[in-house]
Amino acid sequence: MPTGEHTIVRGGLLLDIQGRTTHPADILIEGDTVREIGPPGMDGPGEAKTVDATGKLAMTGLVNAHTHGHGAIGKGLGDKWSLEHLLNHAPWTSSGFTLEDKRLAAQINAAELVLKGCTAAYDMYFEFPRPSLEGLEAAGRGYADVGVRAVIAPMMADSNLFRAIPGLMDAIPEAVRPHVERLRATPYEESVEACRQILHGWPFDRAQVAPALGPTIPHHCSDPFLAACRDLAADYEVGVQMHLAESKVQAVTGIKRYGKTLARHLDDLGLIGPRFTGAHCVWLDEDDMKMMADKGASIAHNPGSNLRLGSGVAPARAMLDHGLTVGIGTDGSASSDNQNMFEAMRFAAFVSRIVTRRYDDWLGTWEVLRMATEGSAVVLGMGDLIGCLAPGYKADIVFLDLSNVNFLPLNDAANQIVNCEDSSAVDSVMIGGRMVLAGRRFVDFDYDGLRTKAQAACERILSGNAEVRARMEAVEEFVSLHCIGMMGEPYHVHRRIDGGEA
Numbered sequence: 001m002p003t004g005e006h007t008i009v010r011g012g013l014l015l016d017i018q019g020r021t022t023h024p025a026d027i028l029i030e031g032d033t034v035r036e037i038g039p040p041g042m043d044g045p046g047e048a049k050t051v052d053a054t055g056k057l058a059m060t061g062l063v064n065a066h067t068h069g070h071g072a073i074g075k076g077l078g079d080k081w082s083l084e085h086l087l088n089h090a091p092w093t094s095s096g097f098t099l100e101d102k103r104l105a106a107q108i109n110a111a112e113l114v115l116k117g118c119t120a121a122y123d124m125y126f127e128f129p130r131p132s133l134e135g136l137e138a139a140g141r142g143y144a145d146v147g148v149r150a151v152i153a154p155m156m157a158d159s160n161l162f163r164a165i166p167g168l169m170d171a172i173p174e175a176v177r178p179h180v181e182r183l184r185a186t187p188y189e190e191s192v193e194a195c196r197q198i199l200h201g202w203p204f205d206r207a208q209v210a211p212a213l214g215p216t217i218p219h220h221c222s223d224p225f226l227a228a229c230r231d232l233a234a235d236y237e238v239g240v241q242m243h244l245a246e247s248k249v250q251a252v253t254g255i256k257r258y259g260k261t262l263a264r265h266l267d268d269l270g271l272i273g274p275r276f277t278g279a280h281c282v283w284l285d286e287d288d289m290k291m292m293a294d295k296g297a298s299i300a301h302n303p304g305s306n307l308r309l310g311s312g313v314a315p316a317r318a319m320l321d322h323g324l325t326v327g328i329g330t331d332g333s334a335s336s337d338n339q340n341m342f343e344a345m346r347f348a349a350f351v352s353r354i355v356t357r358r359y360d361d362w363l364g365t366w367e368v369l370r371m372a373t374e375g376s377a378v379v380l381g382m383g384d385l386i387g388c389l390a391p392g393y394k395a396d397i398v399f400l401d402l403s404n405v406n407f408l409p410l411n412d413a414a415n416q417i418v419n420c421e422d423s424s425a426v427d428s429v430m431i432g433g434r435m436v437l438a439g440r441r442f443v444d445f446d447y448d449g450l451r452t453k454a455q456a457a458c459e460r461i462l463s464g465n466a467e468v469r470a471r472m473e474a475v476e477e478f479v480s481l482h483c484i485g486m487m488g489e490p491y492h493v494h495r496r497i498d499g500g501e502a
């Protein structure tokens with residue numbers, strides 16, 4: 001919509017997350033920006049187009065602080081997988097994509113986000129063996145096709161699971177070790193040069209699709225690689241997102257390899273700062289959190305993925321108490337199955353209850369709503385553009401149908417959004433003042449066409465990777481055994497009521 005055109009949303013309820021209230025209100029939009037929020041029936045420019053929101057609740061679009069677009073192809077592939085299993089299987093679940101496949105996978109991810117009330121996402125997109133401008137452009141194009149805002153970071157490394165985890169390569173029996181010895185990463189200089197080209201030649205409006213850097217896991221990246229990412233991020237003023245202390249195996253690896261926590265290792269390399277987001281951060285200690293807060297870093301909390309992969313429960317309350325900005329993410333659909341930010345909010349609220357019995361310290365409704373909107377917007381580096389339904393912010397608005405059974409009866413809209421809503425009440429979605437979804441149907445995007453193309457692409461990719469799959473399945477049990485041995489005491493020790501171990 002060109003600047004200057006007016007739209008007025010009338011007749012709806014408005015969820016005011018900052019004010020912690022829900023009340024009837026009209027919303028005046030000019031171009032892609034909210035101009036005014038006022039009482040029902042407020043004056044508007046005569047030529048303004050009206051959107052009838054009667055029976056709807058208008059809320060700011062949810063913002064996904066951590067996802068992987070390529071994972072859209074990997075739904076339903078893993079069952080009892082830990083993070084290390086997921087990484088072991090990545091060579092066949094995530095590779096062998098053509099440029100068109102990359103665009104398709106991003107379209108699937110973006111379509112699911114919209115259908116589930118999310119209007120922006122930070123996507124760390126699989127770019128192995130090396131990142132490329134074409135690859136990231138294809139992913140960015142997929143988001144732009146659907147209309148979802150995105151920050152896209154190439155997911156990259158110059159090592160891999162088998163070389164990064166102490167002793168793992170030696171733990172693979174000789175008969176099958178060649179399966180993993182053949183996995184080679186690209187020398188970091190090539191990836192750095194590719195990133196420079198990506199950042200230099202970025203083809204999108206950064207308010208719509210912005211670039212970032214994603215050196216995936218600290219110990220999968222050499223120190224010079226990480227230092228180069230730090231410098232590139234500063235030169236081009238972009239974010240850096242990394243998986244940080246996600247599993248206990250990773251936390252133990254940090255101590256074994258660097259003699260310090262992974263967060264401290266990154267800080268010593270100069271990476272921790274306002275541009276930096278740590279995804280997961282299940283295994284941070286108090287000093288890590290204090291240091292990251294002091295440096296202005298942020299965290300993408302992925303409670304669903306952390307449960308699904310058995311990684312543990314991130315100390316979200318402690319992070320907030322230390323003053324860290326915490327956003328909420330779903331992670332990719334290969335690791336946590338869907339892109340449902342309503343579910344992610346509920347998981348965030350629920351897992352906070354098993355960390356402490358002091359219920360004042362549990363995450364409440366308004367807090368998780370704020371984390372999944374304003375908090376995640378800061379993670380994306382878009383805190384002054386999105387994450388808030390207020391004058392001056394982009395008109396990214398989700399309309400929930402209050403006749404949906406999740407809101408029957410309507411007692412407390414905010415509480416029911418977090419605790420009852422499963423995305424089935426998402427009726428319409430506006431992004432930048434433009435309706436992307438109306439009456440649960442895409443306005444411009446050909447979703448039926450996507451279904452046909454995506455199914456065919458997925459079958460071709462998986463059949464092309466069948467041999468790699470067989471090789472990685474042959475080593476899986478040895479990865480399991482080694483990682484279990486590294487972890488020592490399990491995360492939860494179940495005890496009987498008398499105190500004896502179950």
Ligand SMILES: [Zn+2]
Pocket residue numbers: 066067068124243279331332
């Ligand atoms: Zn991830």
